[in-house]
Structure formats: C-alpha cells, structure tokens
Amino acid sequence: MVDTVVTLSNGLVSFALVGLFLLFRRGKKTTPQQTRAEEQAQKNSEALPPKTGGDAETKPTGPEGPVRFASLGELASAIGAKHLILFNQYGIPIESYNVREGRGISVPLAEFVSTMRKLSPDFDSIVSGDGRKIILSSIEKVGDIEVFALAVGDSEMKVKADEAREFLKAYLSESLGRRK
Amino acid sequence: MTANSEEQLLVSLLKASSRGSIEMTMILSENGTPVAYESDNKYYDPEYVATAAAVISGAVSSVMELLNAKGYKQVSVDLGDGRKLLIRQYKKQQKLYLVCLTNTNPNLGFIELLLEEHLPK
Numbered sequence: 001m002v003d004t005v006v007t008l009s010n011g012l013v014s015f016a017l018v019g020l021f022l023l024f025r026r027g028k029k030t031t032p033q034q035t036r037a038e039e040q041a042q043k044n045s046e047a048l049p050p051k052t053g054g055d056a057e058t059k060p061t062g063p064e065g066p067v068r069f070a071s072l073g074e075l076a077s078a079i080g081a082k083h084l085i086l087f088n089q090y091g092i093p094i095e096s097y098n099v100r101e102g103r104g105i106s107v108p109l110a111e112f113v114s115t116m117r118k119l120s121p122d123f124d125s126i127v128s129g130d131g132r133k134i135i136l137s138s139i140e141k142v143g144d145i146e147v148f149a150l151a152v153g154d155s156e157m158k159v160k161a162d163e164a165r166e167f168l169k170a171y172l173s174e175s176l177g178r179r180k
Numbered sequence: 181m182t183a184n185s186e187e188q189l190l191v192s193l194l195k196a197s198s199r200g201s202i203e204m205t206m207i208l209s210e211n212g213t214p215v216a217y218e219s220d221n222k223y224y225d226p227e228y229v230a231t232a233a234a235v236i237s238g239a240v241s242s243v244m245e246l247l248n249a250k251g252y253k254q255v256s257v258d259l260g261d262g263r264k265l266l267i268r269q270y271k272k273q274q275k276l277y278l279v280c281l282t283n284t285n286p287n288l289g290f291i292e293l294l295l296e297e298h299l300p301k
Contacts, residue, residue, distance in 0.1 A: 087289065094289035143296030175290075176297045177197040 069171050072097040079167060080158035081151035086139070086168070089113065089146045095175075109136065109150055125161065132156045139168045147172060187216035187276075190298060194280070195219075197294055201286040203263070208233055210275040224281075233279045237267050254295075264288070268295060 069075040076084040076097045085096040091110035093102035113136075116123040125137035133156065139147045149168050151157070157164065191205045195218045204219035206226060212234030217226040240255050257265040262284035270278040278299065282291065 088293070092289040092292070094287070094293055142293055143299075143301060145293055145296045147293065175197070176294060177193055178297070 067167065067170065068174060069167070072171065075167055075171050076151070078158065079151065079164045080153050080156070081135075081164075082154045083152040084149065086147055086149050086172070089148070094147060105150070109148065112136075113138075113148060125165075127161045132160070135161045135164055137161060137165050137168075139165060139172060142172075142176070184215060188218075191216045191218040191278075194294055194298060198291060199287065201282055201288075201291050202280050203283050204229070204279075204281040206230060206233070206279045207270055208277050208279065210234065210238075210277070215276060219281075229279065229281075233265070233267055233277065236265075237277050240267075266291070266295070268299060270299060 067078075069078065072084055072086070072095050076082070081097075083096075083098050085099045085102055085105060086094040087102070087106035087110060088094060089110055091103065091107035093106045096102045099105060113123065116126075125135065127136075128134035133153050135149070135151045135157070137149055139149050141147070149165075151164060159167070187207045191207060195202050195205050203221060204217075204224050206217045206219075206229060207215045208230040209215060212231040214226040214230040219226075236255060236257065240252060244250075244252055251269070253268065255267040257267075259265060264280075264282045264286060266280040266282070268278045270276040278295070280291065280295070282288075
C-alpha cells in the first residue's frame with residue numbers, strides 16, 4: 001500500500017515538473033510585449049480580407065473598414081513576421097519590432113538597396129524563396145525620404161509580399177497622422 | 181504671440197505624432213517672433229526660444245550667402261545632453277521657420293519622416 005502511494009506521488013511530481021518546464025519554456029519564448037501584440041494581431045487578422053487568387057491588388061480593408069494596427073508589433077504578428085524594421089534610404093531606422101541593433105541592420109540594407117539600384121535602377125523589392133519568408137521592399141516615398149521595410153518570418157508568412165506592403169503603407173499613413 | 185490656426189494645428193500635430201520624441205515645437209518669423217508654439221514643459225519660454233532660433237537661422241543664412249549656396253534644408257544642433265534642435269524653413273515666401281526640440285533619445289528617422297510629410301515642399 002505504501003509502495004503504491006509512493007509510486008503515485010512520484011508520478012504526480014514528474015507530471016507537475018514536466019508541466020512547469022513546458023510553462024517556463026513558453027513564458028521564456030514570448031515577452032509580454034509580443035503576447036499583447038499577438039493577441040491584438042489575432043483580432044486584426046480576423047478582420048483581414050479573405051485571400052484572393054492571382055495578382056489582384058489587395059486593399060488593407062476588412063469587413064468593418066480599414067484594418068488598423070496600434071503598433072508595428074501587431075502588424076508583424078498579423079503578417080507572420082518575427083522581425084520587422086522600417087528604415088530610410090540613408091539607413092536610419094524609423095521603427096522596428098523585435099530587432100536589436102536596428103542601425104546595424106538598416107545601414108547595410110540601405111547600402112544593398114543602393115548597390116542594387118546601380119545595377120538595376122528600378123529595383124524595388126526582393127523576396128526569398130516563394131516570397132513568404134523574407135521580404136525587403138520599398139514601401140513609399142515621403143517627400144525626399146524613401147521608406148523601406150525588412151520583414152523576416154520563422155516560417156511561411158501569413159500574407160504575400162504585396163499584401164504586406166499594403167499593410168505597411170496603411171500603418172505608415174496612420175503613424176504620420178495623414179488625414180483621410 | 182500671433183497664433184495662426186494653420187500653424188498652431190501643425191505644431192500640435194507634429195508634437196502629438198512624434199511618440200514623445202519631440203519636446204517642443206514652434207513656428208517663428210525671421211525676426212524671431214513666435215507664431216505658433218506647443219510644449220508640455222512650462223520652463224521653456226517661447227519668446228527666448230524663438231529669439232535663439234532666429235539668431236541661429238540668421239547666422240546660417242549669412243554663411244550660405246557667403247558660400248553662394250542656394251539655401252539649406254535643415255539646421256541640426258546637437259545639444260550636450262543628447263537632445264537636438266532642428267530648424268527648417270517652413271514657408272519661404274513668408275520667411276517662417278519651424279523649430280523642433282527633441283528629447284534626449286529621439287527617433288530621428290521618424291521625426292524627419294514626420295517633417296517631410298507635413299512641411300510644404
């Protein structure tokens with residue numbers, strides 16, 4: 001009888017330890033900022049338009065009007081990007097999500113864009129593989145400043161490059177306080 | 181201060197959209213008269229700031245003339261504590277200038293984008 005009780009207790013302890021370990025790992029992977037962003041992004045992704053075939057232009061609108069993102073983190077989660085950075089043609093970071101040393105990334109990227117434009121003046125964007133894991137793209141020109149974005153996902157992103165660009169454009173407009 | 185609604189709207193919009201990077205923003209005339217002003221810091225005196233900014237922009241304009249340069253887009257003064265004072269021509273014909281004083285750790289990429297978006301080309 002005593003042996004049985006001991007065995008049961010050991011089993012429960014092991015179960016509890018495994019549970020704690022899993023909880024710890026999960027807690028370590030997501031920061032509170034990411035969790036909040038993902039929660040909000042989930043809400044927004046429900047408002048995303050259904051995917052359409054072909055190359056039809058996608059407007060950043062949902063069934064209840066334009067999709068709005070309160071932060072770049074929300075937008076990153078909605079498109080499925082793990083890292084996202086906006087920067088200008090001089091390599092100055094404008095805003096980033098989950099990116100350390102923004103300038104260390106944006107400066108070489110701006111140089112890369114500049115080099116590519118020497119070879120191909122109409123260079124606009126570059127995407128990896130099927131275009132769903134890494135996207136480097138010009139978003140829009142604001143006066144003399146051209147805004148670029150780099151989005152990197154762990155796996156396939158939730159949207160195509162063109163859609164991601166439209167969302168980034170909409171986010172930028174909102175951030176700059178443009179009147180509709 | 182002769183606050184014009186258009187100018188006042190602009191300085192308020194710039195400060196509100198800057199995500200805390202801009203501490204103070206103002207529009208002033210060439211002779212150092214403040215036209216519009218926005219700041220949460222009650223210790224800044226708009227009259228003094230406008231006078232100082234007019235002196236800086238006047239000095240830079242004189243240097244530009246000496247160098248036969250066409251003009252300048254922006255004057256950036258790096259303050260000792262990490263803040264920056266940015267001066268831009270706002271309306272050339274009316275000789276108005278826009279001044280922004282940033283916080284100690286400003287997001288310059290975003291501020292410059294804001295100015296580019298909202299200032300007349």
